[in-house]
Amino acid sequence: MKVFAHSPKDIAPVASALAHAAYLIFLFVIFPKAPWWLLVPLGFIYSVSISWNINGIAHNFIHNPYFVWSPLNRAFSWLLSVTMGFSQQFYDLVHHRHHQGNSDRKDENGDTVDWLSIYRHSHDEKPESPWTYTFFGYFRDDPKVIYNEIKRRSPFNARWGVFEIASWVCLVIFGFVLNWKFMLFFFPCYYFGHCLSYLNGYYLHYGSNPDLPIAWGVSSYHKLYNWLWFNNGYHAEHHYRPRQHWTRMHELHEQIQEEQRKAGVRVITPPHALGFLDPDLPKRVPAGNSPDGRPEHA
Numbered sequence: 001m002k003v004f005a006h007s008p009k010d011i012a013p014v015a016s017a018l019a020h021a022a023y024l025i026f027l028f029v030i031f032p033k034a035p036w037w038l039l040v041p042l043g044f045i046y047s048v049s050i051s052w053n054i055n056g057i058a059h060n061f062i063h064n065p066y067f068v069w070s071p072l073n074r075a076f077s078w079l080l081s082v083t084m085g086f087s088q089q090f091y092d093l094v095h096h097r098h099h100q101g102n103s104d105r106k107d108e109n110g111d112t113v114d115w116l117s118i119y120r121h122s123h124d125e126k127p128e129s130p131w132t133y134t135f136f137g138y139f140r141d142d143p144k145v146i147y148n149e150i151k152r153r154s155p156f157n158a159r160w161g162v163f164e165i166a167s168w169v170c171l172v173i174f175g176f177v178l179n180w181k182f183m184l185f186f187f188p189c190y191y192f193g194h195c196l197s198y199l200n201g202y203y204l205h206y207g208s209n210p211d212l213p214i215a216w217g218v219s220s221y222h223k224l225y226n227w228l229w230f231n232n233g234y235h236a237e238h239h240y241r242p243r244q245h246w247t248r249m250h251e252l253h254e255q256i257q258e259e260q261r262k263a264g265v266r267v268i269t270p271p272h273a274l275g276f277l278d279p280d281l282p283k284r285v286p287a288g289n290s291p292d293g294r295p296e297h298a
Contacts, residue, residue: 002068009247010066013057013230017076020053021083028175031182043189050084050193051273054091055200056230058084060246062092074160081164082171085190089161090146093153099242102216103205115141118205126284130202130276137198138191196273203275204235207266207282214240214259218266218275221253225271233272236265 004010027042034042058080065073077088094115101114105125112120118127121140143165151158175183209215217235220226226233226249234249237256244252253260268278275281 003072004066005068006064006066006245007247010064013060013246014066014076017053017057017080017083020049020057021079023049024083027186028179028182031179031185039185043185044192047189047193047196050190051196051200052229053080053084054194054197055232055272056228058088058091059095059232060230061088062095063242064245077160078164078167082168084193085168085172086194087161087164089150089157089164090141090143092157093146093150094141099239102210102213102239103208104210116201118202119210127206129284130199130206133202134195134199137201138194200232200271200273203268203272203278206275207268208236209264212263214256214263215265216240218268218272219253220268220270220272220275222269222271229271235272236260236267 024046027046030042031039061073061076061080066076067073080088098114098116101112101117103117103119104112104114105117105119106112106122114120116137118133119125120128121132121136122128147158147161150161172183175186204218205216206218208218215236216239217237219236220233222233231246231249232238234253237249237252238244240256241252266282268275268280270277
């Protein structure tokens, strides 16, 4: 019987998601006896793993659900939600809006199609500061707006999204009952993990060209990063063909790399979460000020 809808290699992100959930349980179990010098790095690993899951496992699951059997996809969506403390259904809607706008600039009404656009909350035509995007992004989602948009498309998906959130809230309450000290340790790690995801998202598009489809994203071909993050580094390629399976991103890159070169697609050396370390980091100026439509370089 066929289990995986697109590729047997999807067992890798599925197993990784299970390991992520197991790691969170492991943290809870060892917390009472572990010394602080061990808990600090373990908590940091959990923070990093949230961004890893959101941008690798959960992201690829949105575009190509892993399983043939729909109930398995529902169960996996729930698992992702309670592991990372958000609704995968809500993420699905927000991410599809992201691909509709592709980090677009503000229109004449000061709005963007993409709710995650790096221009959405800027006070001018420049991209927003990475500091505010990273640390304020978590608080900007409007659950009511997201819910209503999902409900308009699929009432069942909207209810499932609420169920995912309610499940996580119940687990949090249960966690406080069992060990409130652990939960006080958990929440800073949880919040920082989502901040790291926003930091990653910022440099996925900082320096891209919102007006040119082949240059909608910024790519990183760092080998270890792409191996661990399930080819999340091929982001310009991903925005060009969002349904391309994660195992075939390098193949797509080879097919279009000459077009990318002519279009001036931005490529950074480090992984996206470390994009601020790129030696060719552009200035934060309005897109379109340079001949190729991207921010000018410092």
